[in-house]
Amino acid sequence: MATILQTHSLGISFGGLKAVQDLNLTLNEGDLVGLIGPNGAGKTTVFNLLTGIYLPTTGDIIFKGESIVGLKPYEIAAKGITRTFQNIRLFGELSVLENVLIARHLHVPYNMIHAILRFGKYYQGEKEMRDEAYELLKIMNLAHKAEEKAKNLPYGEQRRLEIARALATHPSLLLLDEPAAGMNPQETTELMELIGFIRDKFNLTILLIEHDMHLVMNICERIYVLDYGINIAHGTPEEIKNNPRVIEAYLGEGA
Numbered sequence: 001m002a003t004i005l006q007t008h009s010l011g012i013s014f015g016g017l018k019a020v021q022d023l024n025l026t027l028n029e030g031d032l033v034g035l036i037g038p039n040g041a042g043k044t045t046v047f048n049l050l051t052g053i054y055l056p057t058t059g060d061i062i063f064k065g066e067s068i069v070g071l072k073p074y075e076i077a078a079k080g081i082t083r084t085f086q087n088i089r090l091f092g093e094l095s096v097l098e099n100v101l102i103a104r105h106l107h108v109p110y111n112m113i114h115a116i117l118r119f120g121k122y123y124q125g126e127k128e129m130r131d132e133a134y135e136l137l138k139i140m141n142l143a144h145k146a147e148e149k150a151k152n153l154p155y156g157e158q159r160r161l162e163i164a165r166a167l168a169t170h171p172s173l174l175l176l177d178e179p180a181a182g183m184n185p186q187e188t189t190e191l192m193e194l195i196g197f198i199r200d201k202f203n204l205t206i207l208l209i210e211h212d213m214h215l216v217m218n219i220c221e222r223i224y225v226l227d228y229g230i231n232i233a234h235g236t237p238e239e240i241k242n243n244p245r246v247i248e249a250y251l252g253e254g255a
């Protein structure tokens with residue numbers, strides 16, 4: 001399998017704090033990989049590095065054979081890396097469908113969004129975009145909510161909408177930041193199936209941060225574990241579950 005993303009000794013410091021240190025991460029095309037670790041371990045910071053929000057202090061990030069360090073977030077998004085956020089970032093006053101349609105304009109100021117939806121570029125290929133957005137909503141089991149305001153959806157559905165919106169940007173690498181946070185067990189189980197399904201359907205590579213160990217251990221093929229910014233372990237779910245250092249730092253006894 002071809003490598004899609006590799007980090008070489010990636011690191012970032014905030015003042016004296018080394019939030020991420022010497023990280024060597026490899027993702028192959030089609031991988032579904034987990035990134036786990038205690039609170040404050042540096043997981044979201046890794047996403048912020050991969051998406052160009054933060055500039056690394058050390059190291060390099062190679063995506064599809066090229067360094068993406070120094071590129072702006074929208075340039076990285078255009079190359080095919082898209083993420084969702086730990087704290088949901090939907091446009092609550094817009095409809096579910098509009099939230100997906102707007103995905104390609106995420107860097108536009110909020111007060112311009114209505115203009116784009118009504119008068120702007122949106123009219124170019126309107127039908128195709130609408131059809132595609134509906135298709136994504138169907139896949140995420142949200143088509144019946146297309147006209148509702150996003151803020152009125154229950155939490156679990158808002159999380160699924162975030163994924164639909166991310167897919168609308170046609171990523172090849174999808175970064176999911178705690179996709180099951182706040183979901184009940186049934187929603188989490190459905191989400192697990194959906195994540196596997198979209199990976200296959202859209203030929204995605206997926207890196208996900210998640211505290212729900214049931215989800216991580218069941219769907220991830222490999223897992224990286226961070227602790228205080230350091231990658232303390234990497235392996236299959238079975239290897240990670242039985243790794244004494246991981247048990248001590250994160251999983252606890254009886255995990």
Ligand SMILES: Nc1ncnc2c1ncn2[C@@H]1O[C@H](COP(=O)(O)OP(=O)(O)OP(=O)(O)O)[C@@H](O)[C@H]1O
Nearest residue numbers: 014017019037038039040041042043044045046086
């Ligand atoms: N912009 C910033 N400025 C200063 N410190 C930061 C910044 N971003 C992150 N940090 C620090 O870096 C460390 C790693 O934070 P990060 O949010 O990446 O952890 P995390 O593993 O995602 O945690 P959680 O599971 O709680 O989301 C923390 O100590 C955090 O306070």
